[in-house]
Amino acid sequence: MADLPLDRLAVLAGRSFTVTDLPGGLTNVNVRVQSTDEVDPPLDLVVRCSGNDPGLLDIDRDAEHRNTAAAAEAGVGAPVLEYREDLHMLAIGFLPGHALVDADFSDTDVLTRAATAVRALHEGPRFVNDFDMFARQAGYLATIKERGYRLPSSYDAYAEDWTEVQLALAAQPRPTVPCNNDLLAANFIDDGTKVWLIDYEYSGNNDACFELGNTANECQFSAELTEAWTEAYFGDPTPADRARVRLQALCSAYGWSLWGFIQSATSDLDFDFWSWGLERFERAAATFEDPSFDRLLGEVVDG
Structure with missing residues (x-):
């Protein structure tokens, strides 16, 4: 933290401030910066400090910055205060509240607030x-494969099933909407009245059902909670809506598992990325092999 050149940010120029590490973040260092001088207004912001080489994970920092600003315009994201591409820093306003954990979604009020926030994002710029x-x-x-990184030996055994999922989802394509695409529990900030959404590192226009399925996957929702989550978002979901969310949860698990395997081979962080990826792969494999898999494909195609 001491090595971060925070004083080079224009928003902090000439200000005295304290810096506090924020937990979480597997590709960034996140710190909270609060002014300690008597200048009005006081500052309370978060600075996201990214690595220099996001290429292996296909991260577009410029898009992250611009999409973060769009999320703020939609009313669910923190305001962007400064973006310094040269410093690999993005400064945003601090959002009071607490980051959710998986168990929080079992509270109907929290689930409803979270779904309301996701809808607002999807309806925004x-x-x-x-x-x-x-x-x-x-x-x-x-x-x-090109770099010879470690991969579960059975990963490619599901290649044909993966293609079937792609074809089924494409048979009844839906308009894309602005999606965060990485809404694990910690990226929901709940102030008790409203939920905010943070971290637009992997954001982009996408199928809304991927957003819902990704959260169901990352937060390890039960089948019942996935149904409740889908209902909280859609109100009165169709069988195709429900099946699409479940298939997109599979897409999240199978696709993002590879992120973990790349990180396992390349990251210097003291974190077990291999187990992180393997857990998601095994979750995907269980869905591929579940007797309901063919039914889900059919319900999505029938739309």
């Missing part, structure tokens, strides 16, 4: 880029 998990999965898999 379009993002500057698109996100396609099938393209990203192909890119990540190519990187792993």
Whole structure:
């Protein structure tokens, strides 16, 4: 933290401030900065400090900045105060509240507030880029194989099933909306009245059902909670809506598992990325092999 050149940010120029590490973040260092001088107004912001080489994970920092600003315009994201591409820093306003944990979603009020926030994001300004998990999965898999990174021996056994999922979702395509695409529990900030959404590192216009399925996957929702989550978002979901969310949860698990395997081979962080990726792969494999898999494909195609 001491090595961060925070004083080079214009918003902090000439100000005295304290810096506090924020937990979480597997590709960034996040710190809270609060002014300690008598200048009005006081400052309370978060600075996201990213690594210098996001290429392996296909991260577009410029798109992250612009989409973060769009999310703020939609009323669910923190305001952008400064973006310094040269310093790999993005300064945003601090959002009071607490980051959710998986268990919080079992509270109906929290689930409803979270779904309201996601709908607001999806109804807001379009993002500057698109996100396609099938393209990203192909890119990540190519990187792993070209570089000889470790991969579960059975990963490719589901290649044909993966293609079936892609074809089923494409049979009844839906308009894309601005999506965060990485809404794990910690990226929901709940102030007790409203939920805010943070971290637009992987954001892009996408199928709304991927957003819902990704959260169901990352937060390990039960089948019942996935149903409740889908209902909180859609109100009166169709069988195709429900099936699409479940298939997109599979897409999240199968695709993002590769992110973990790349990080396992390349990251210097003291974190077990291999187990992180393996857990998601095993979750995806269980869905591929579940007797309901063919039914889900059919319900999505029938739309």
